Amino acid sequence: MALSGIQIYKLLPQTNCKECGFPTCLAFAMKLAAKQVELSACPYVSDASKAQLAESAAPPMRLVTLKSNGHEIKVGNEVVLFRHEKTFYNRPGIFIKVRDDEDIQAKVEPAEKFAVSYVGMDLTVDGFAVEATGDPDRFVAAIKTLRQISQRPLVLISSDAKVMAAGLAVLNGETPLICGADANNWEAMADLAKANTPGGPPPHSGGHGQAALVVKADSIEALADLTEKIKGKGVEDLVIDPATKNLSRLLTFSTQVRRLALKKNVRSVGFPIMVFANDSILAAQAVAKYGGFIVLDEFKPETVYPLLVLRQNIYTDPQKPIQVQPGLYEINNPKPESPVLVTTNFSITYFSVANEVESSGLPAWLLVTDAEGMSVLTAWAAGKFDAERIAKAVKTFNVADKVSKKRVVLPGHVAVLSGELEAELTEWEIKVGPREAVDLPAYYKQVLV
Amino acid sequence: MPIEIPKDKWPGSVKTITLGANSDGGTRTSVVTVGGEKALPFMHFEAETPYRPAVAIEIKDRKPDDWSTPLSEAWGDAMNDPAKWARAAEAAGADLILLTLSMTAVDGSPNTAENAVAAVKAVLGAVGLPLIVFGPGNAELDNALLVPVAEATKGERLVLGICEDKNYRTIVATAMANGHLVSARTAMDVNLAKQLNILISDMGLPLDRVLMDPTTGALGYGIEYGFSVMERLRMAALQGDAMTQLPMIVTIGAETWKTKEAKVGEGVPAAWGEWRERGINWETMTAITLLESGADIVVLRHPESVKRVKAAIADLMVAA
Numbered sequence: 001m002a003l004s005g006i007q008i009y010k011l012l013p014q015t016n017c018k019e020c021g022f023p024t025c026l027a028f029a030m031k032l033a034a035k036q037v038e039l040s041a042c043p044y045v046s047d048a049s050k051a052q053l054a055e056s057a058a059p060p061m062r063l064v065t066l067k068s069n070g071h072e073i074k075v076g077n078e079v080v081l082f083r084h085e086k087t088f089y090n091r092p093g094i095f096i097k098v099r100d101d102e103d104i105q106a107k108v109e110p111a112e113k114f115a116v117s118y119v120g121m122d123l124t125v126d127g128f129a130v131e132a133t134g135d136p137d138r139f140v141a142a143i144k145t146l147r148q149i150s151q152r153p154l155v156l157i158s159s160d161a162k163v164m165a166a167g168l169a170v171l172n173g174e175t176p177l178i179c180g181a182d183a184n185n186w187e188a189m190a191d192l193a194k195a196n197t198p199g200g201p202p203p204h205s206g207g208h209g210q211a212a213l214v215v216k217a218d219s220i221e222a223l224a225d226l227t228e229k230i231k232g233k234g235v236e237d238l239v240i241d242p243a244t245k246n247l248s249r250l251l252t253f254s255t256q257v258r259r260l261a262l263k264k265n266v267r268s269v270g271f272p273i274m275v276f277a278n279d280s281i282l283a284a285q286a287v288a289k290y291g292g293f294i295v296l297d298e299f300k301p302e303t304v305y306p307l308l309v310l311r312q313n314i315y316t317d318p319q320k321p322i323q324v325q326p327g328l329y330e331i332n333n334p335k336p337e338s339p340v341l342v343t344t345n346f347s348i349t350y351f352s353v354a355n356e357v358e359s360s361g362l363p364a365w366l367l368v369t370d371a372e373g374m375s376v377l378t379a380w381a382a383g384k385f386d387a388e389r390i391a392k393a394v395k396t397f398n399v400a401d402k403v404s405k406k407r408v409v410l411p412g413h414v415a416v417l418s419g420e421l422e423a424e425l426t427e428w429e430i431k432v433g434p435r436e437a438v439d440l441p442a443y444y445k446q447v448l449v
Numbered sequence: 450m451p452i453e454i455p456k457d458k459w460p461g462s463v464k465t466i467t468l469g470a471n472s473d474g475g476t477r478t479s480v481v482t483v484g485g486e487k488a489l490p491f492m493h494f495e496a497e498t499p500y501r502p503a504v505a506i507e508i509k510d511r512k513p514d515d516w517s518t519p520l521s522e523a524w525g526d527a528m529n530d531p532a533k534w535a536r537a538a539e540a541a542g543a544d545l546i547l548l549t550l551s552m553t554a555v556d557g558s559p560n561t562a563e564n565a566v567a568a569v570k571a572v573l574g575a576v577g578l579p580l581i582v583f584g585p586g587n588a589e590l591d592n593a594l595l596v597p598v599a600e601a602t603k604g605e606r607l608v609l610g611i612c613e614d615k616n617y618r619t620i621v622a623t624a625m626a627n628g629h630l631v632s633a634r635t636a637m638d639v640n641l642a643k644q645l646n647i648l649i650s651d652m653g654l655p656l657d658r659v660l661m662d663p664t665t666g667a668l669g670y671g672i673e674y675g676f677s678v679m680e681r682l683r684m685a686a687l688q689g690d691a692m693t694q695l696p697m698i699v700t701i702g703a704e705t706w707k708t709k710e711a712k713v714g715e716g717v718p719a720a721w722g723e724w725r726e727r728g729i730n731w732e733t734m735t736a737i738t739l740l741e742s743g744a745d746i747v748v749l750r751h752p753e754s755v756k757r758v759k760a761a762i763a764d765l766m767v768a769a
């Protein structure tokens with residue numbers, strides 16, 4: 001259980017020496033309780049206190065970080081079962097699998113280059129999973145080939161510790177995820193996770209390994225047994241794999257694990273969940289329901305794009321809709337005679353309109369009003385997008401100074417506002433555009449040119 | 450190491466509702482029953498899930514002007530005739546049909562009661578599945594079309610929609626008089642949903658004849674709001690709040706196929722991938738996400754989505 005500020009204070013030296021950067025030990029304790037500082041900022045904590053504090057500070061669900069040259073992905077550390085209770089924090093990693101006997105280049109290159117823009121964010125896959133088919137040399141060659149194409153974090157898949165050791169040796173200085181340990185090979189795999197590279201850097205202090213380790217078993221109990229044994233060897237960064245592709249089993253397992261970790265503080269299953277998905281529905285379920293690392297058999301843009309969007313949606317903070325800054329945006333170098341298009345500052349709305357106009361090549365001023373991050377109709381229904389607000393935005397952003405032709409175009413969904421807006425902006429011509437942004441370019445060419 | 454799995458014990462449950470009737474004026478050869486959940490979706494280790502979620506296919510009374518190409522390719526000629534379209538939907542695996550009446554006739558004149566009744570009767574004659582009938586989404590016209598439809602189909606236990614705060618009175622009254630059900634839509638808000646259900650039940654329509662449509666956005670266009678509102682509504686129901694204990698219906702097909710990703714095939718980024726499959730993924734991913742947050746009826750448009758979503762539901766219904 002997490003300790004309160006006062007409980008933490010009792011474990012500190014209580015000398016108020018200020019070396020931590022806080023005026024008192026109590027102030028530092030409060031920050032620790034709020035998880036805003038690291039314990040290591042105080043040089044005087046006793047070992048006994050450290051152990052107690054570490055135990056209590058550990059999140060109920062382990063944060064697992066994979067690293068490679070210039071890339072990092074963090075998974076785990078979730079604190080709620082339902083996003084409306086707070087939010088989900090660390091988005092599941094999405095990885096594409098290749099077997100070492102496949103054409104690595106052909107499969108990896110398109111996935112590596114893949115980037116898709118969604119509401120101003122560039123969405124990409126997080127990394128690759130390389131699966132060994134048996135021969136260590138082939139495994140090594142595949143990883144090397146892959147590393148020439150991509151520097152993203154890797155998952156290495158083999159149940160043979162010798163093959164795995166060979167593969168790991170290629171990834172000096174990285175933290176990959178190795179997959180994995182089962183009832184038979186767990187000791188050897190744990191050893192590898194602890195110090196993966198012979199002659200490489202030593203394992204971090206505090207029992208951190210050089211690779212995170214997937215632990216596979218087909219029941220929660222068997223998994224708990226295995227993770228306890230492996231933790232006993234000093235490997236803490238674990239990921240659990242229920243070894244199923246069945247929707248119902250995976251949903252039940254994932255829900256039970258999340259509940260055990262969060263509600264019962266069962267540390268032996270408090271780890272991110274590994275999902276191998278051979279179809280898009282299973283992958284989508286894993287995004288919505290507690291998946292940690294999702295490995296896709298295939299790379300298809302038409303599957304990966306919606307999956308990345310789903311992940312973005314489910315992991316937005318329910319208290320804060322994604323918004324853009326209100327203001328007057330210039331699209332395709334507008335001139336004084338270019339039209340002024342009005343919209344709201346909800347990101348999805350803004351980008352639907354901006355992308356449409358931008359790709360048409362037509363110049364326009366896009367006036368983004370402060371609608372508290374709501375879509376056109378939502379904001380209108382909530383009284384956050386009305387004639388008064390639009391007129392105010394026209395003034396605040398000095399639109400009249402930028403244009404020679406005073407015309408504003410309203411979204412078709414709020415045609416009802418045109419009368420009131422005429423009254424507010426007497427010198428302006430008020431036009432009503434189409435309802436959907438897709439139809440804007442055609443409308444522009446017909447009506448605005 | 451023995452581990453005790455925490456089980457939620459919920460005091461409440463969702464009402465059981467049957468759509469379609471095969472006696473007392475009903476001519477359906479199959480009926481659909483949904484609801485009855487006593488736990489969160491597919492948590493078979495806590496309570497039995499008595500009925501599987503149903504998949505409806507949406508059709509229209511005439512060929513729509515604005516449906517995406519992958520949809521018109523899939524349905525082809527059948528789209529010109531609601532009876533044919535209904536049969537094709539049945540063959541595609543629909544558990545029930547949702548017929549949306551158009552705002553206008555092909556020539557642009559407003560849709561008429563005669564046309565609406567004829568289309569509904571044609572569909573009822575063509576298939577034995579239960580039927581949901583939605584108006585075009587304009588309160589005045591909805592009332593003008595749905596009341597004659599309800600009267601002409603007395604006893605069929607149709608679902609009439611969309612029943613909103615603006616027009617619920619007329620629709621509820623005609624559902625009561627003619628032995629039908631209603632689909633009550635509110636804008637993604639727990640309290641609005643409860644309020645409308647209260648208003649409807651105050652008029653005297655028993656709540657086991659009301660479906661609740663909390664509204665959703667499609668993937669990328671507000672699905673997260675639908676997801677969370679549905680989770681909250683279902684939890685409220687299980688906690689015992691009677692005004693939320695109604696099965697939920699969501700019109701996923703309509704939301705999906707109006708997104709640019711599903712609707713547009715040309716001039717879009719190459720990273721969007723193949724058009725048809727992208728649209729189907731858009732629809733099926735929206736469906737699985739919402740089924741797992743509590744949907745009892747998902748309304749889809751593409752036959753391939755129906756196949757995949759039905760297979761997923763079949764998997765999810767087996768305790769594992």
Ligand code: B12
Binds near residue numbers: 373375433436670
């Ligand atoms: C998601 C959503 C919400 C979310 C908010 C999301 C957000 N940040 O805005 C939540 C759940 C919070 C919400 C709340 C409410 N909502 Co709401 N919501 C929706 C929903 C499902 C999707 C909206 C959306 O994101 N659309 C996508 C964006 C991109 O669309 P858009 O902004 O309109 O932009 C498009 C066009 O307008 C056009 N466009 C945009 N700008 C411009 C500019 C120009 C010049 C042109 C030409 C075109 C153009 O391009 C875009 C793409 O085509 C819709 C129903 C639906 N399925 O559409 C209801 C809906 C908008 N909500 C509605 C209502 C009533 C509400 C509430 C008032 C309910 C209530 N009483 O509590 C509240 C208000 C919020 C508050 N009081 O705080 C109603 C509005 C009814 C009406 N016609 O007036 C709707 C239509 C639902 C319904 N059928 O009843 N809502």
Ligand code: SF4
Binds near residue numbers: 018025
């Ligand atoms: S460094 Fe340690 S001992 Fe010094 S004030 Fe901070 S918490 Fe107290």
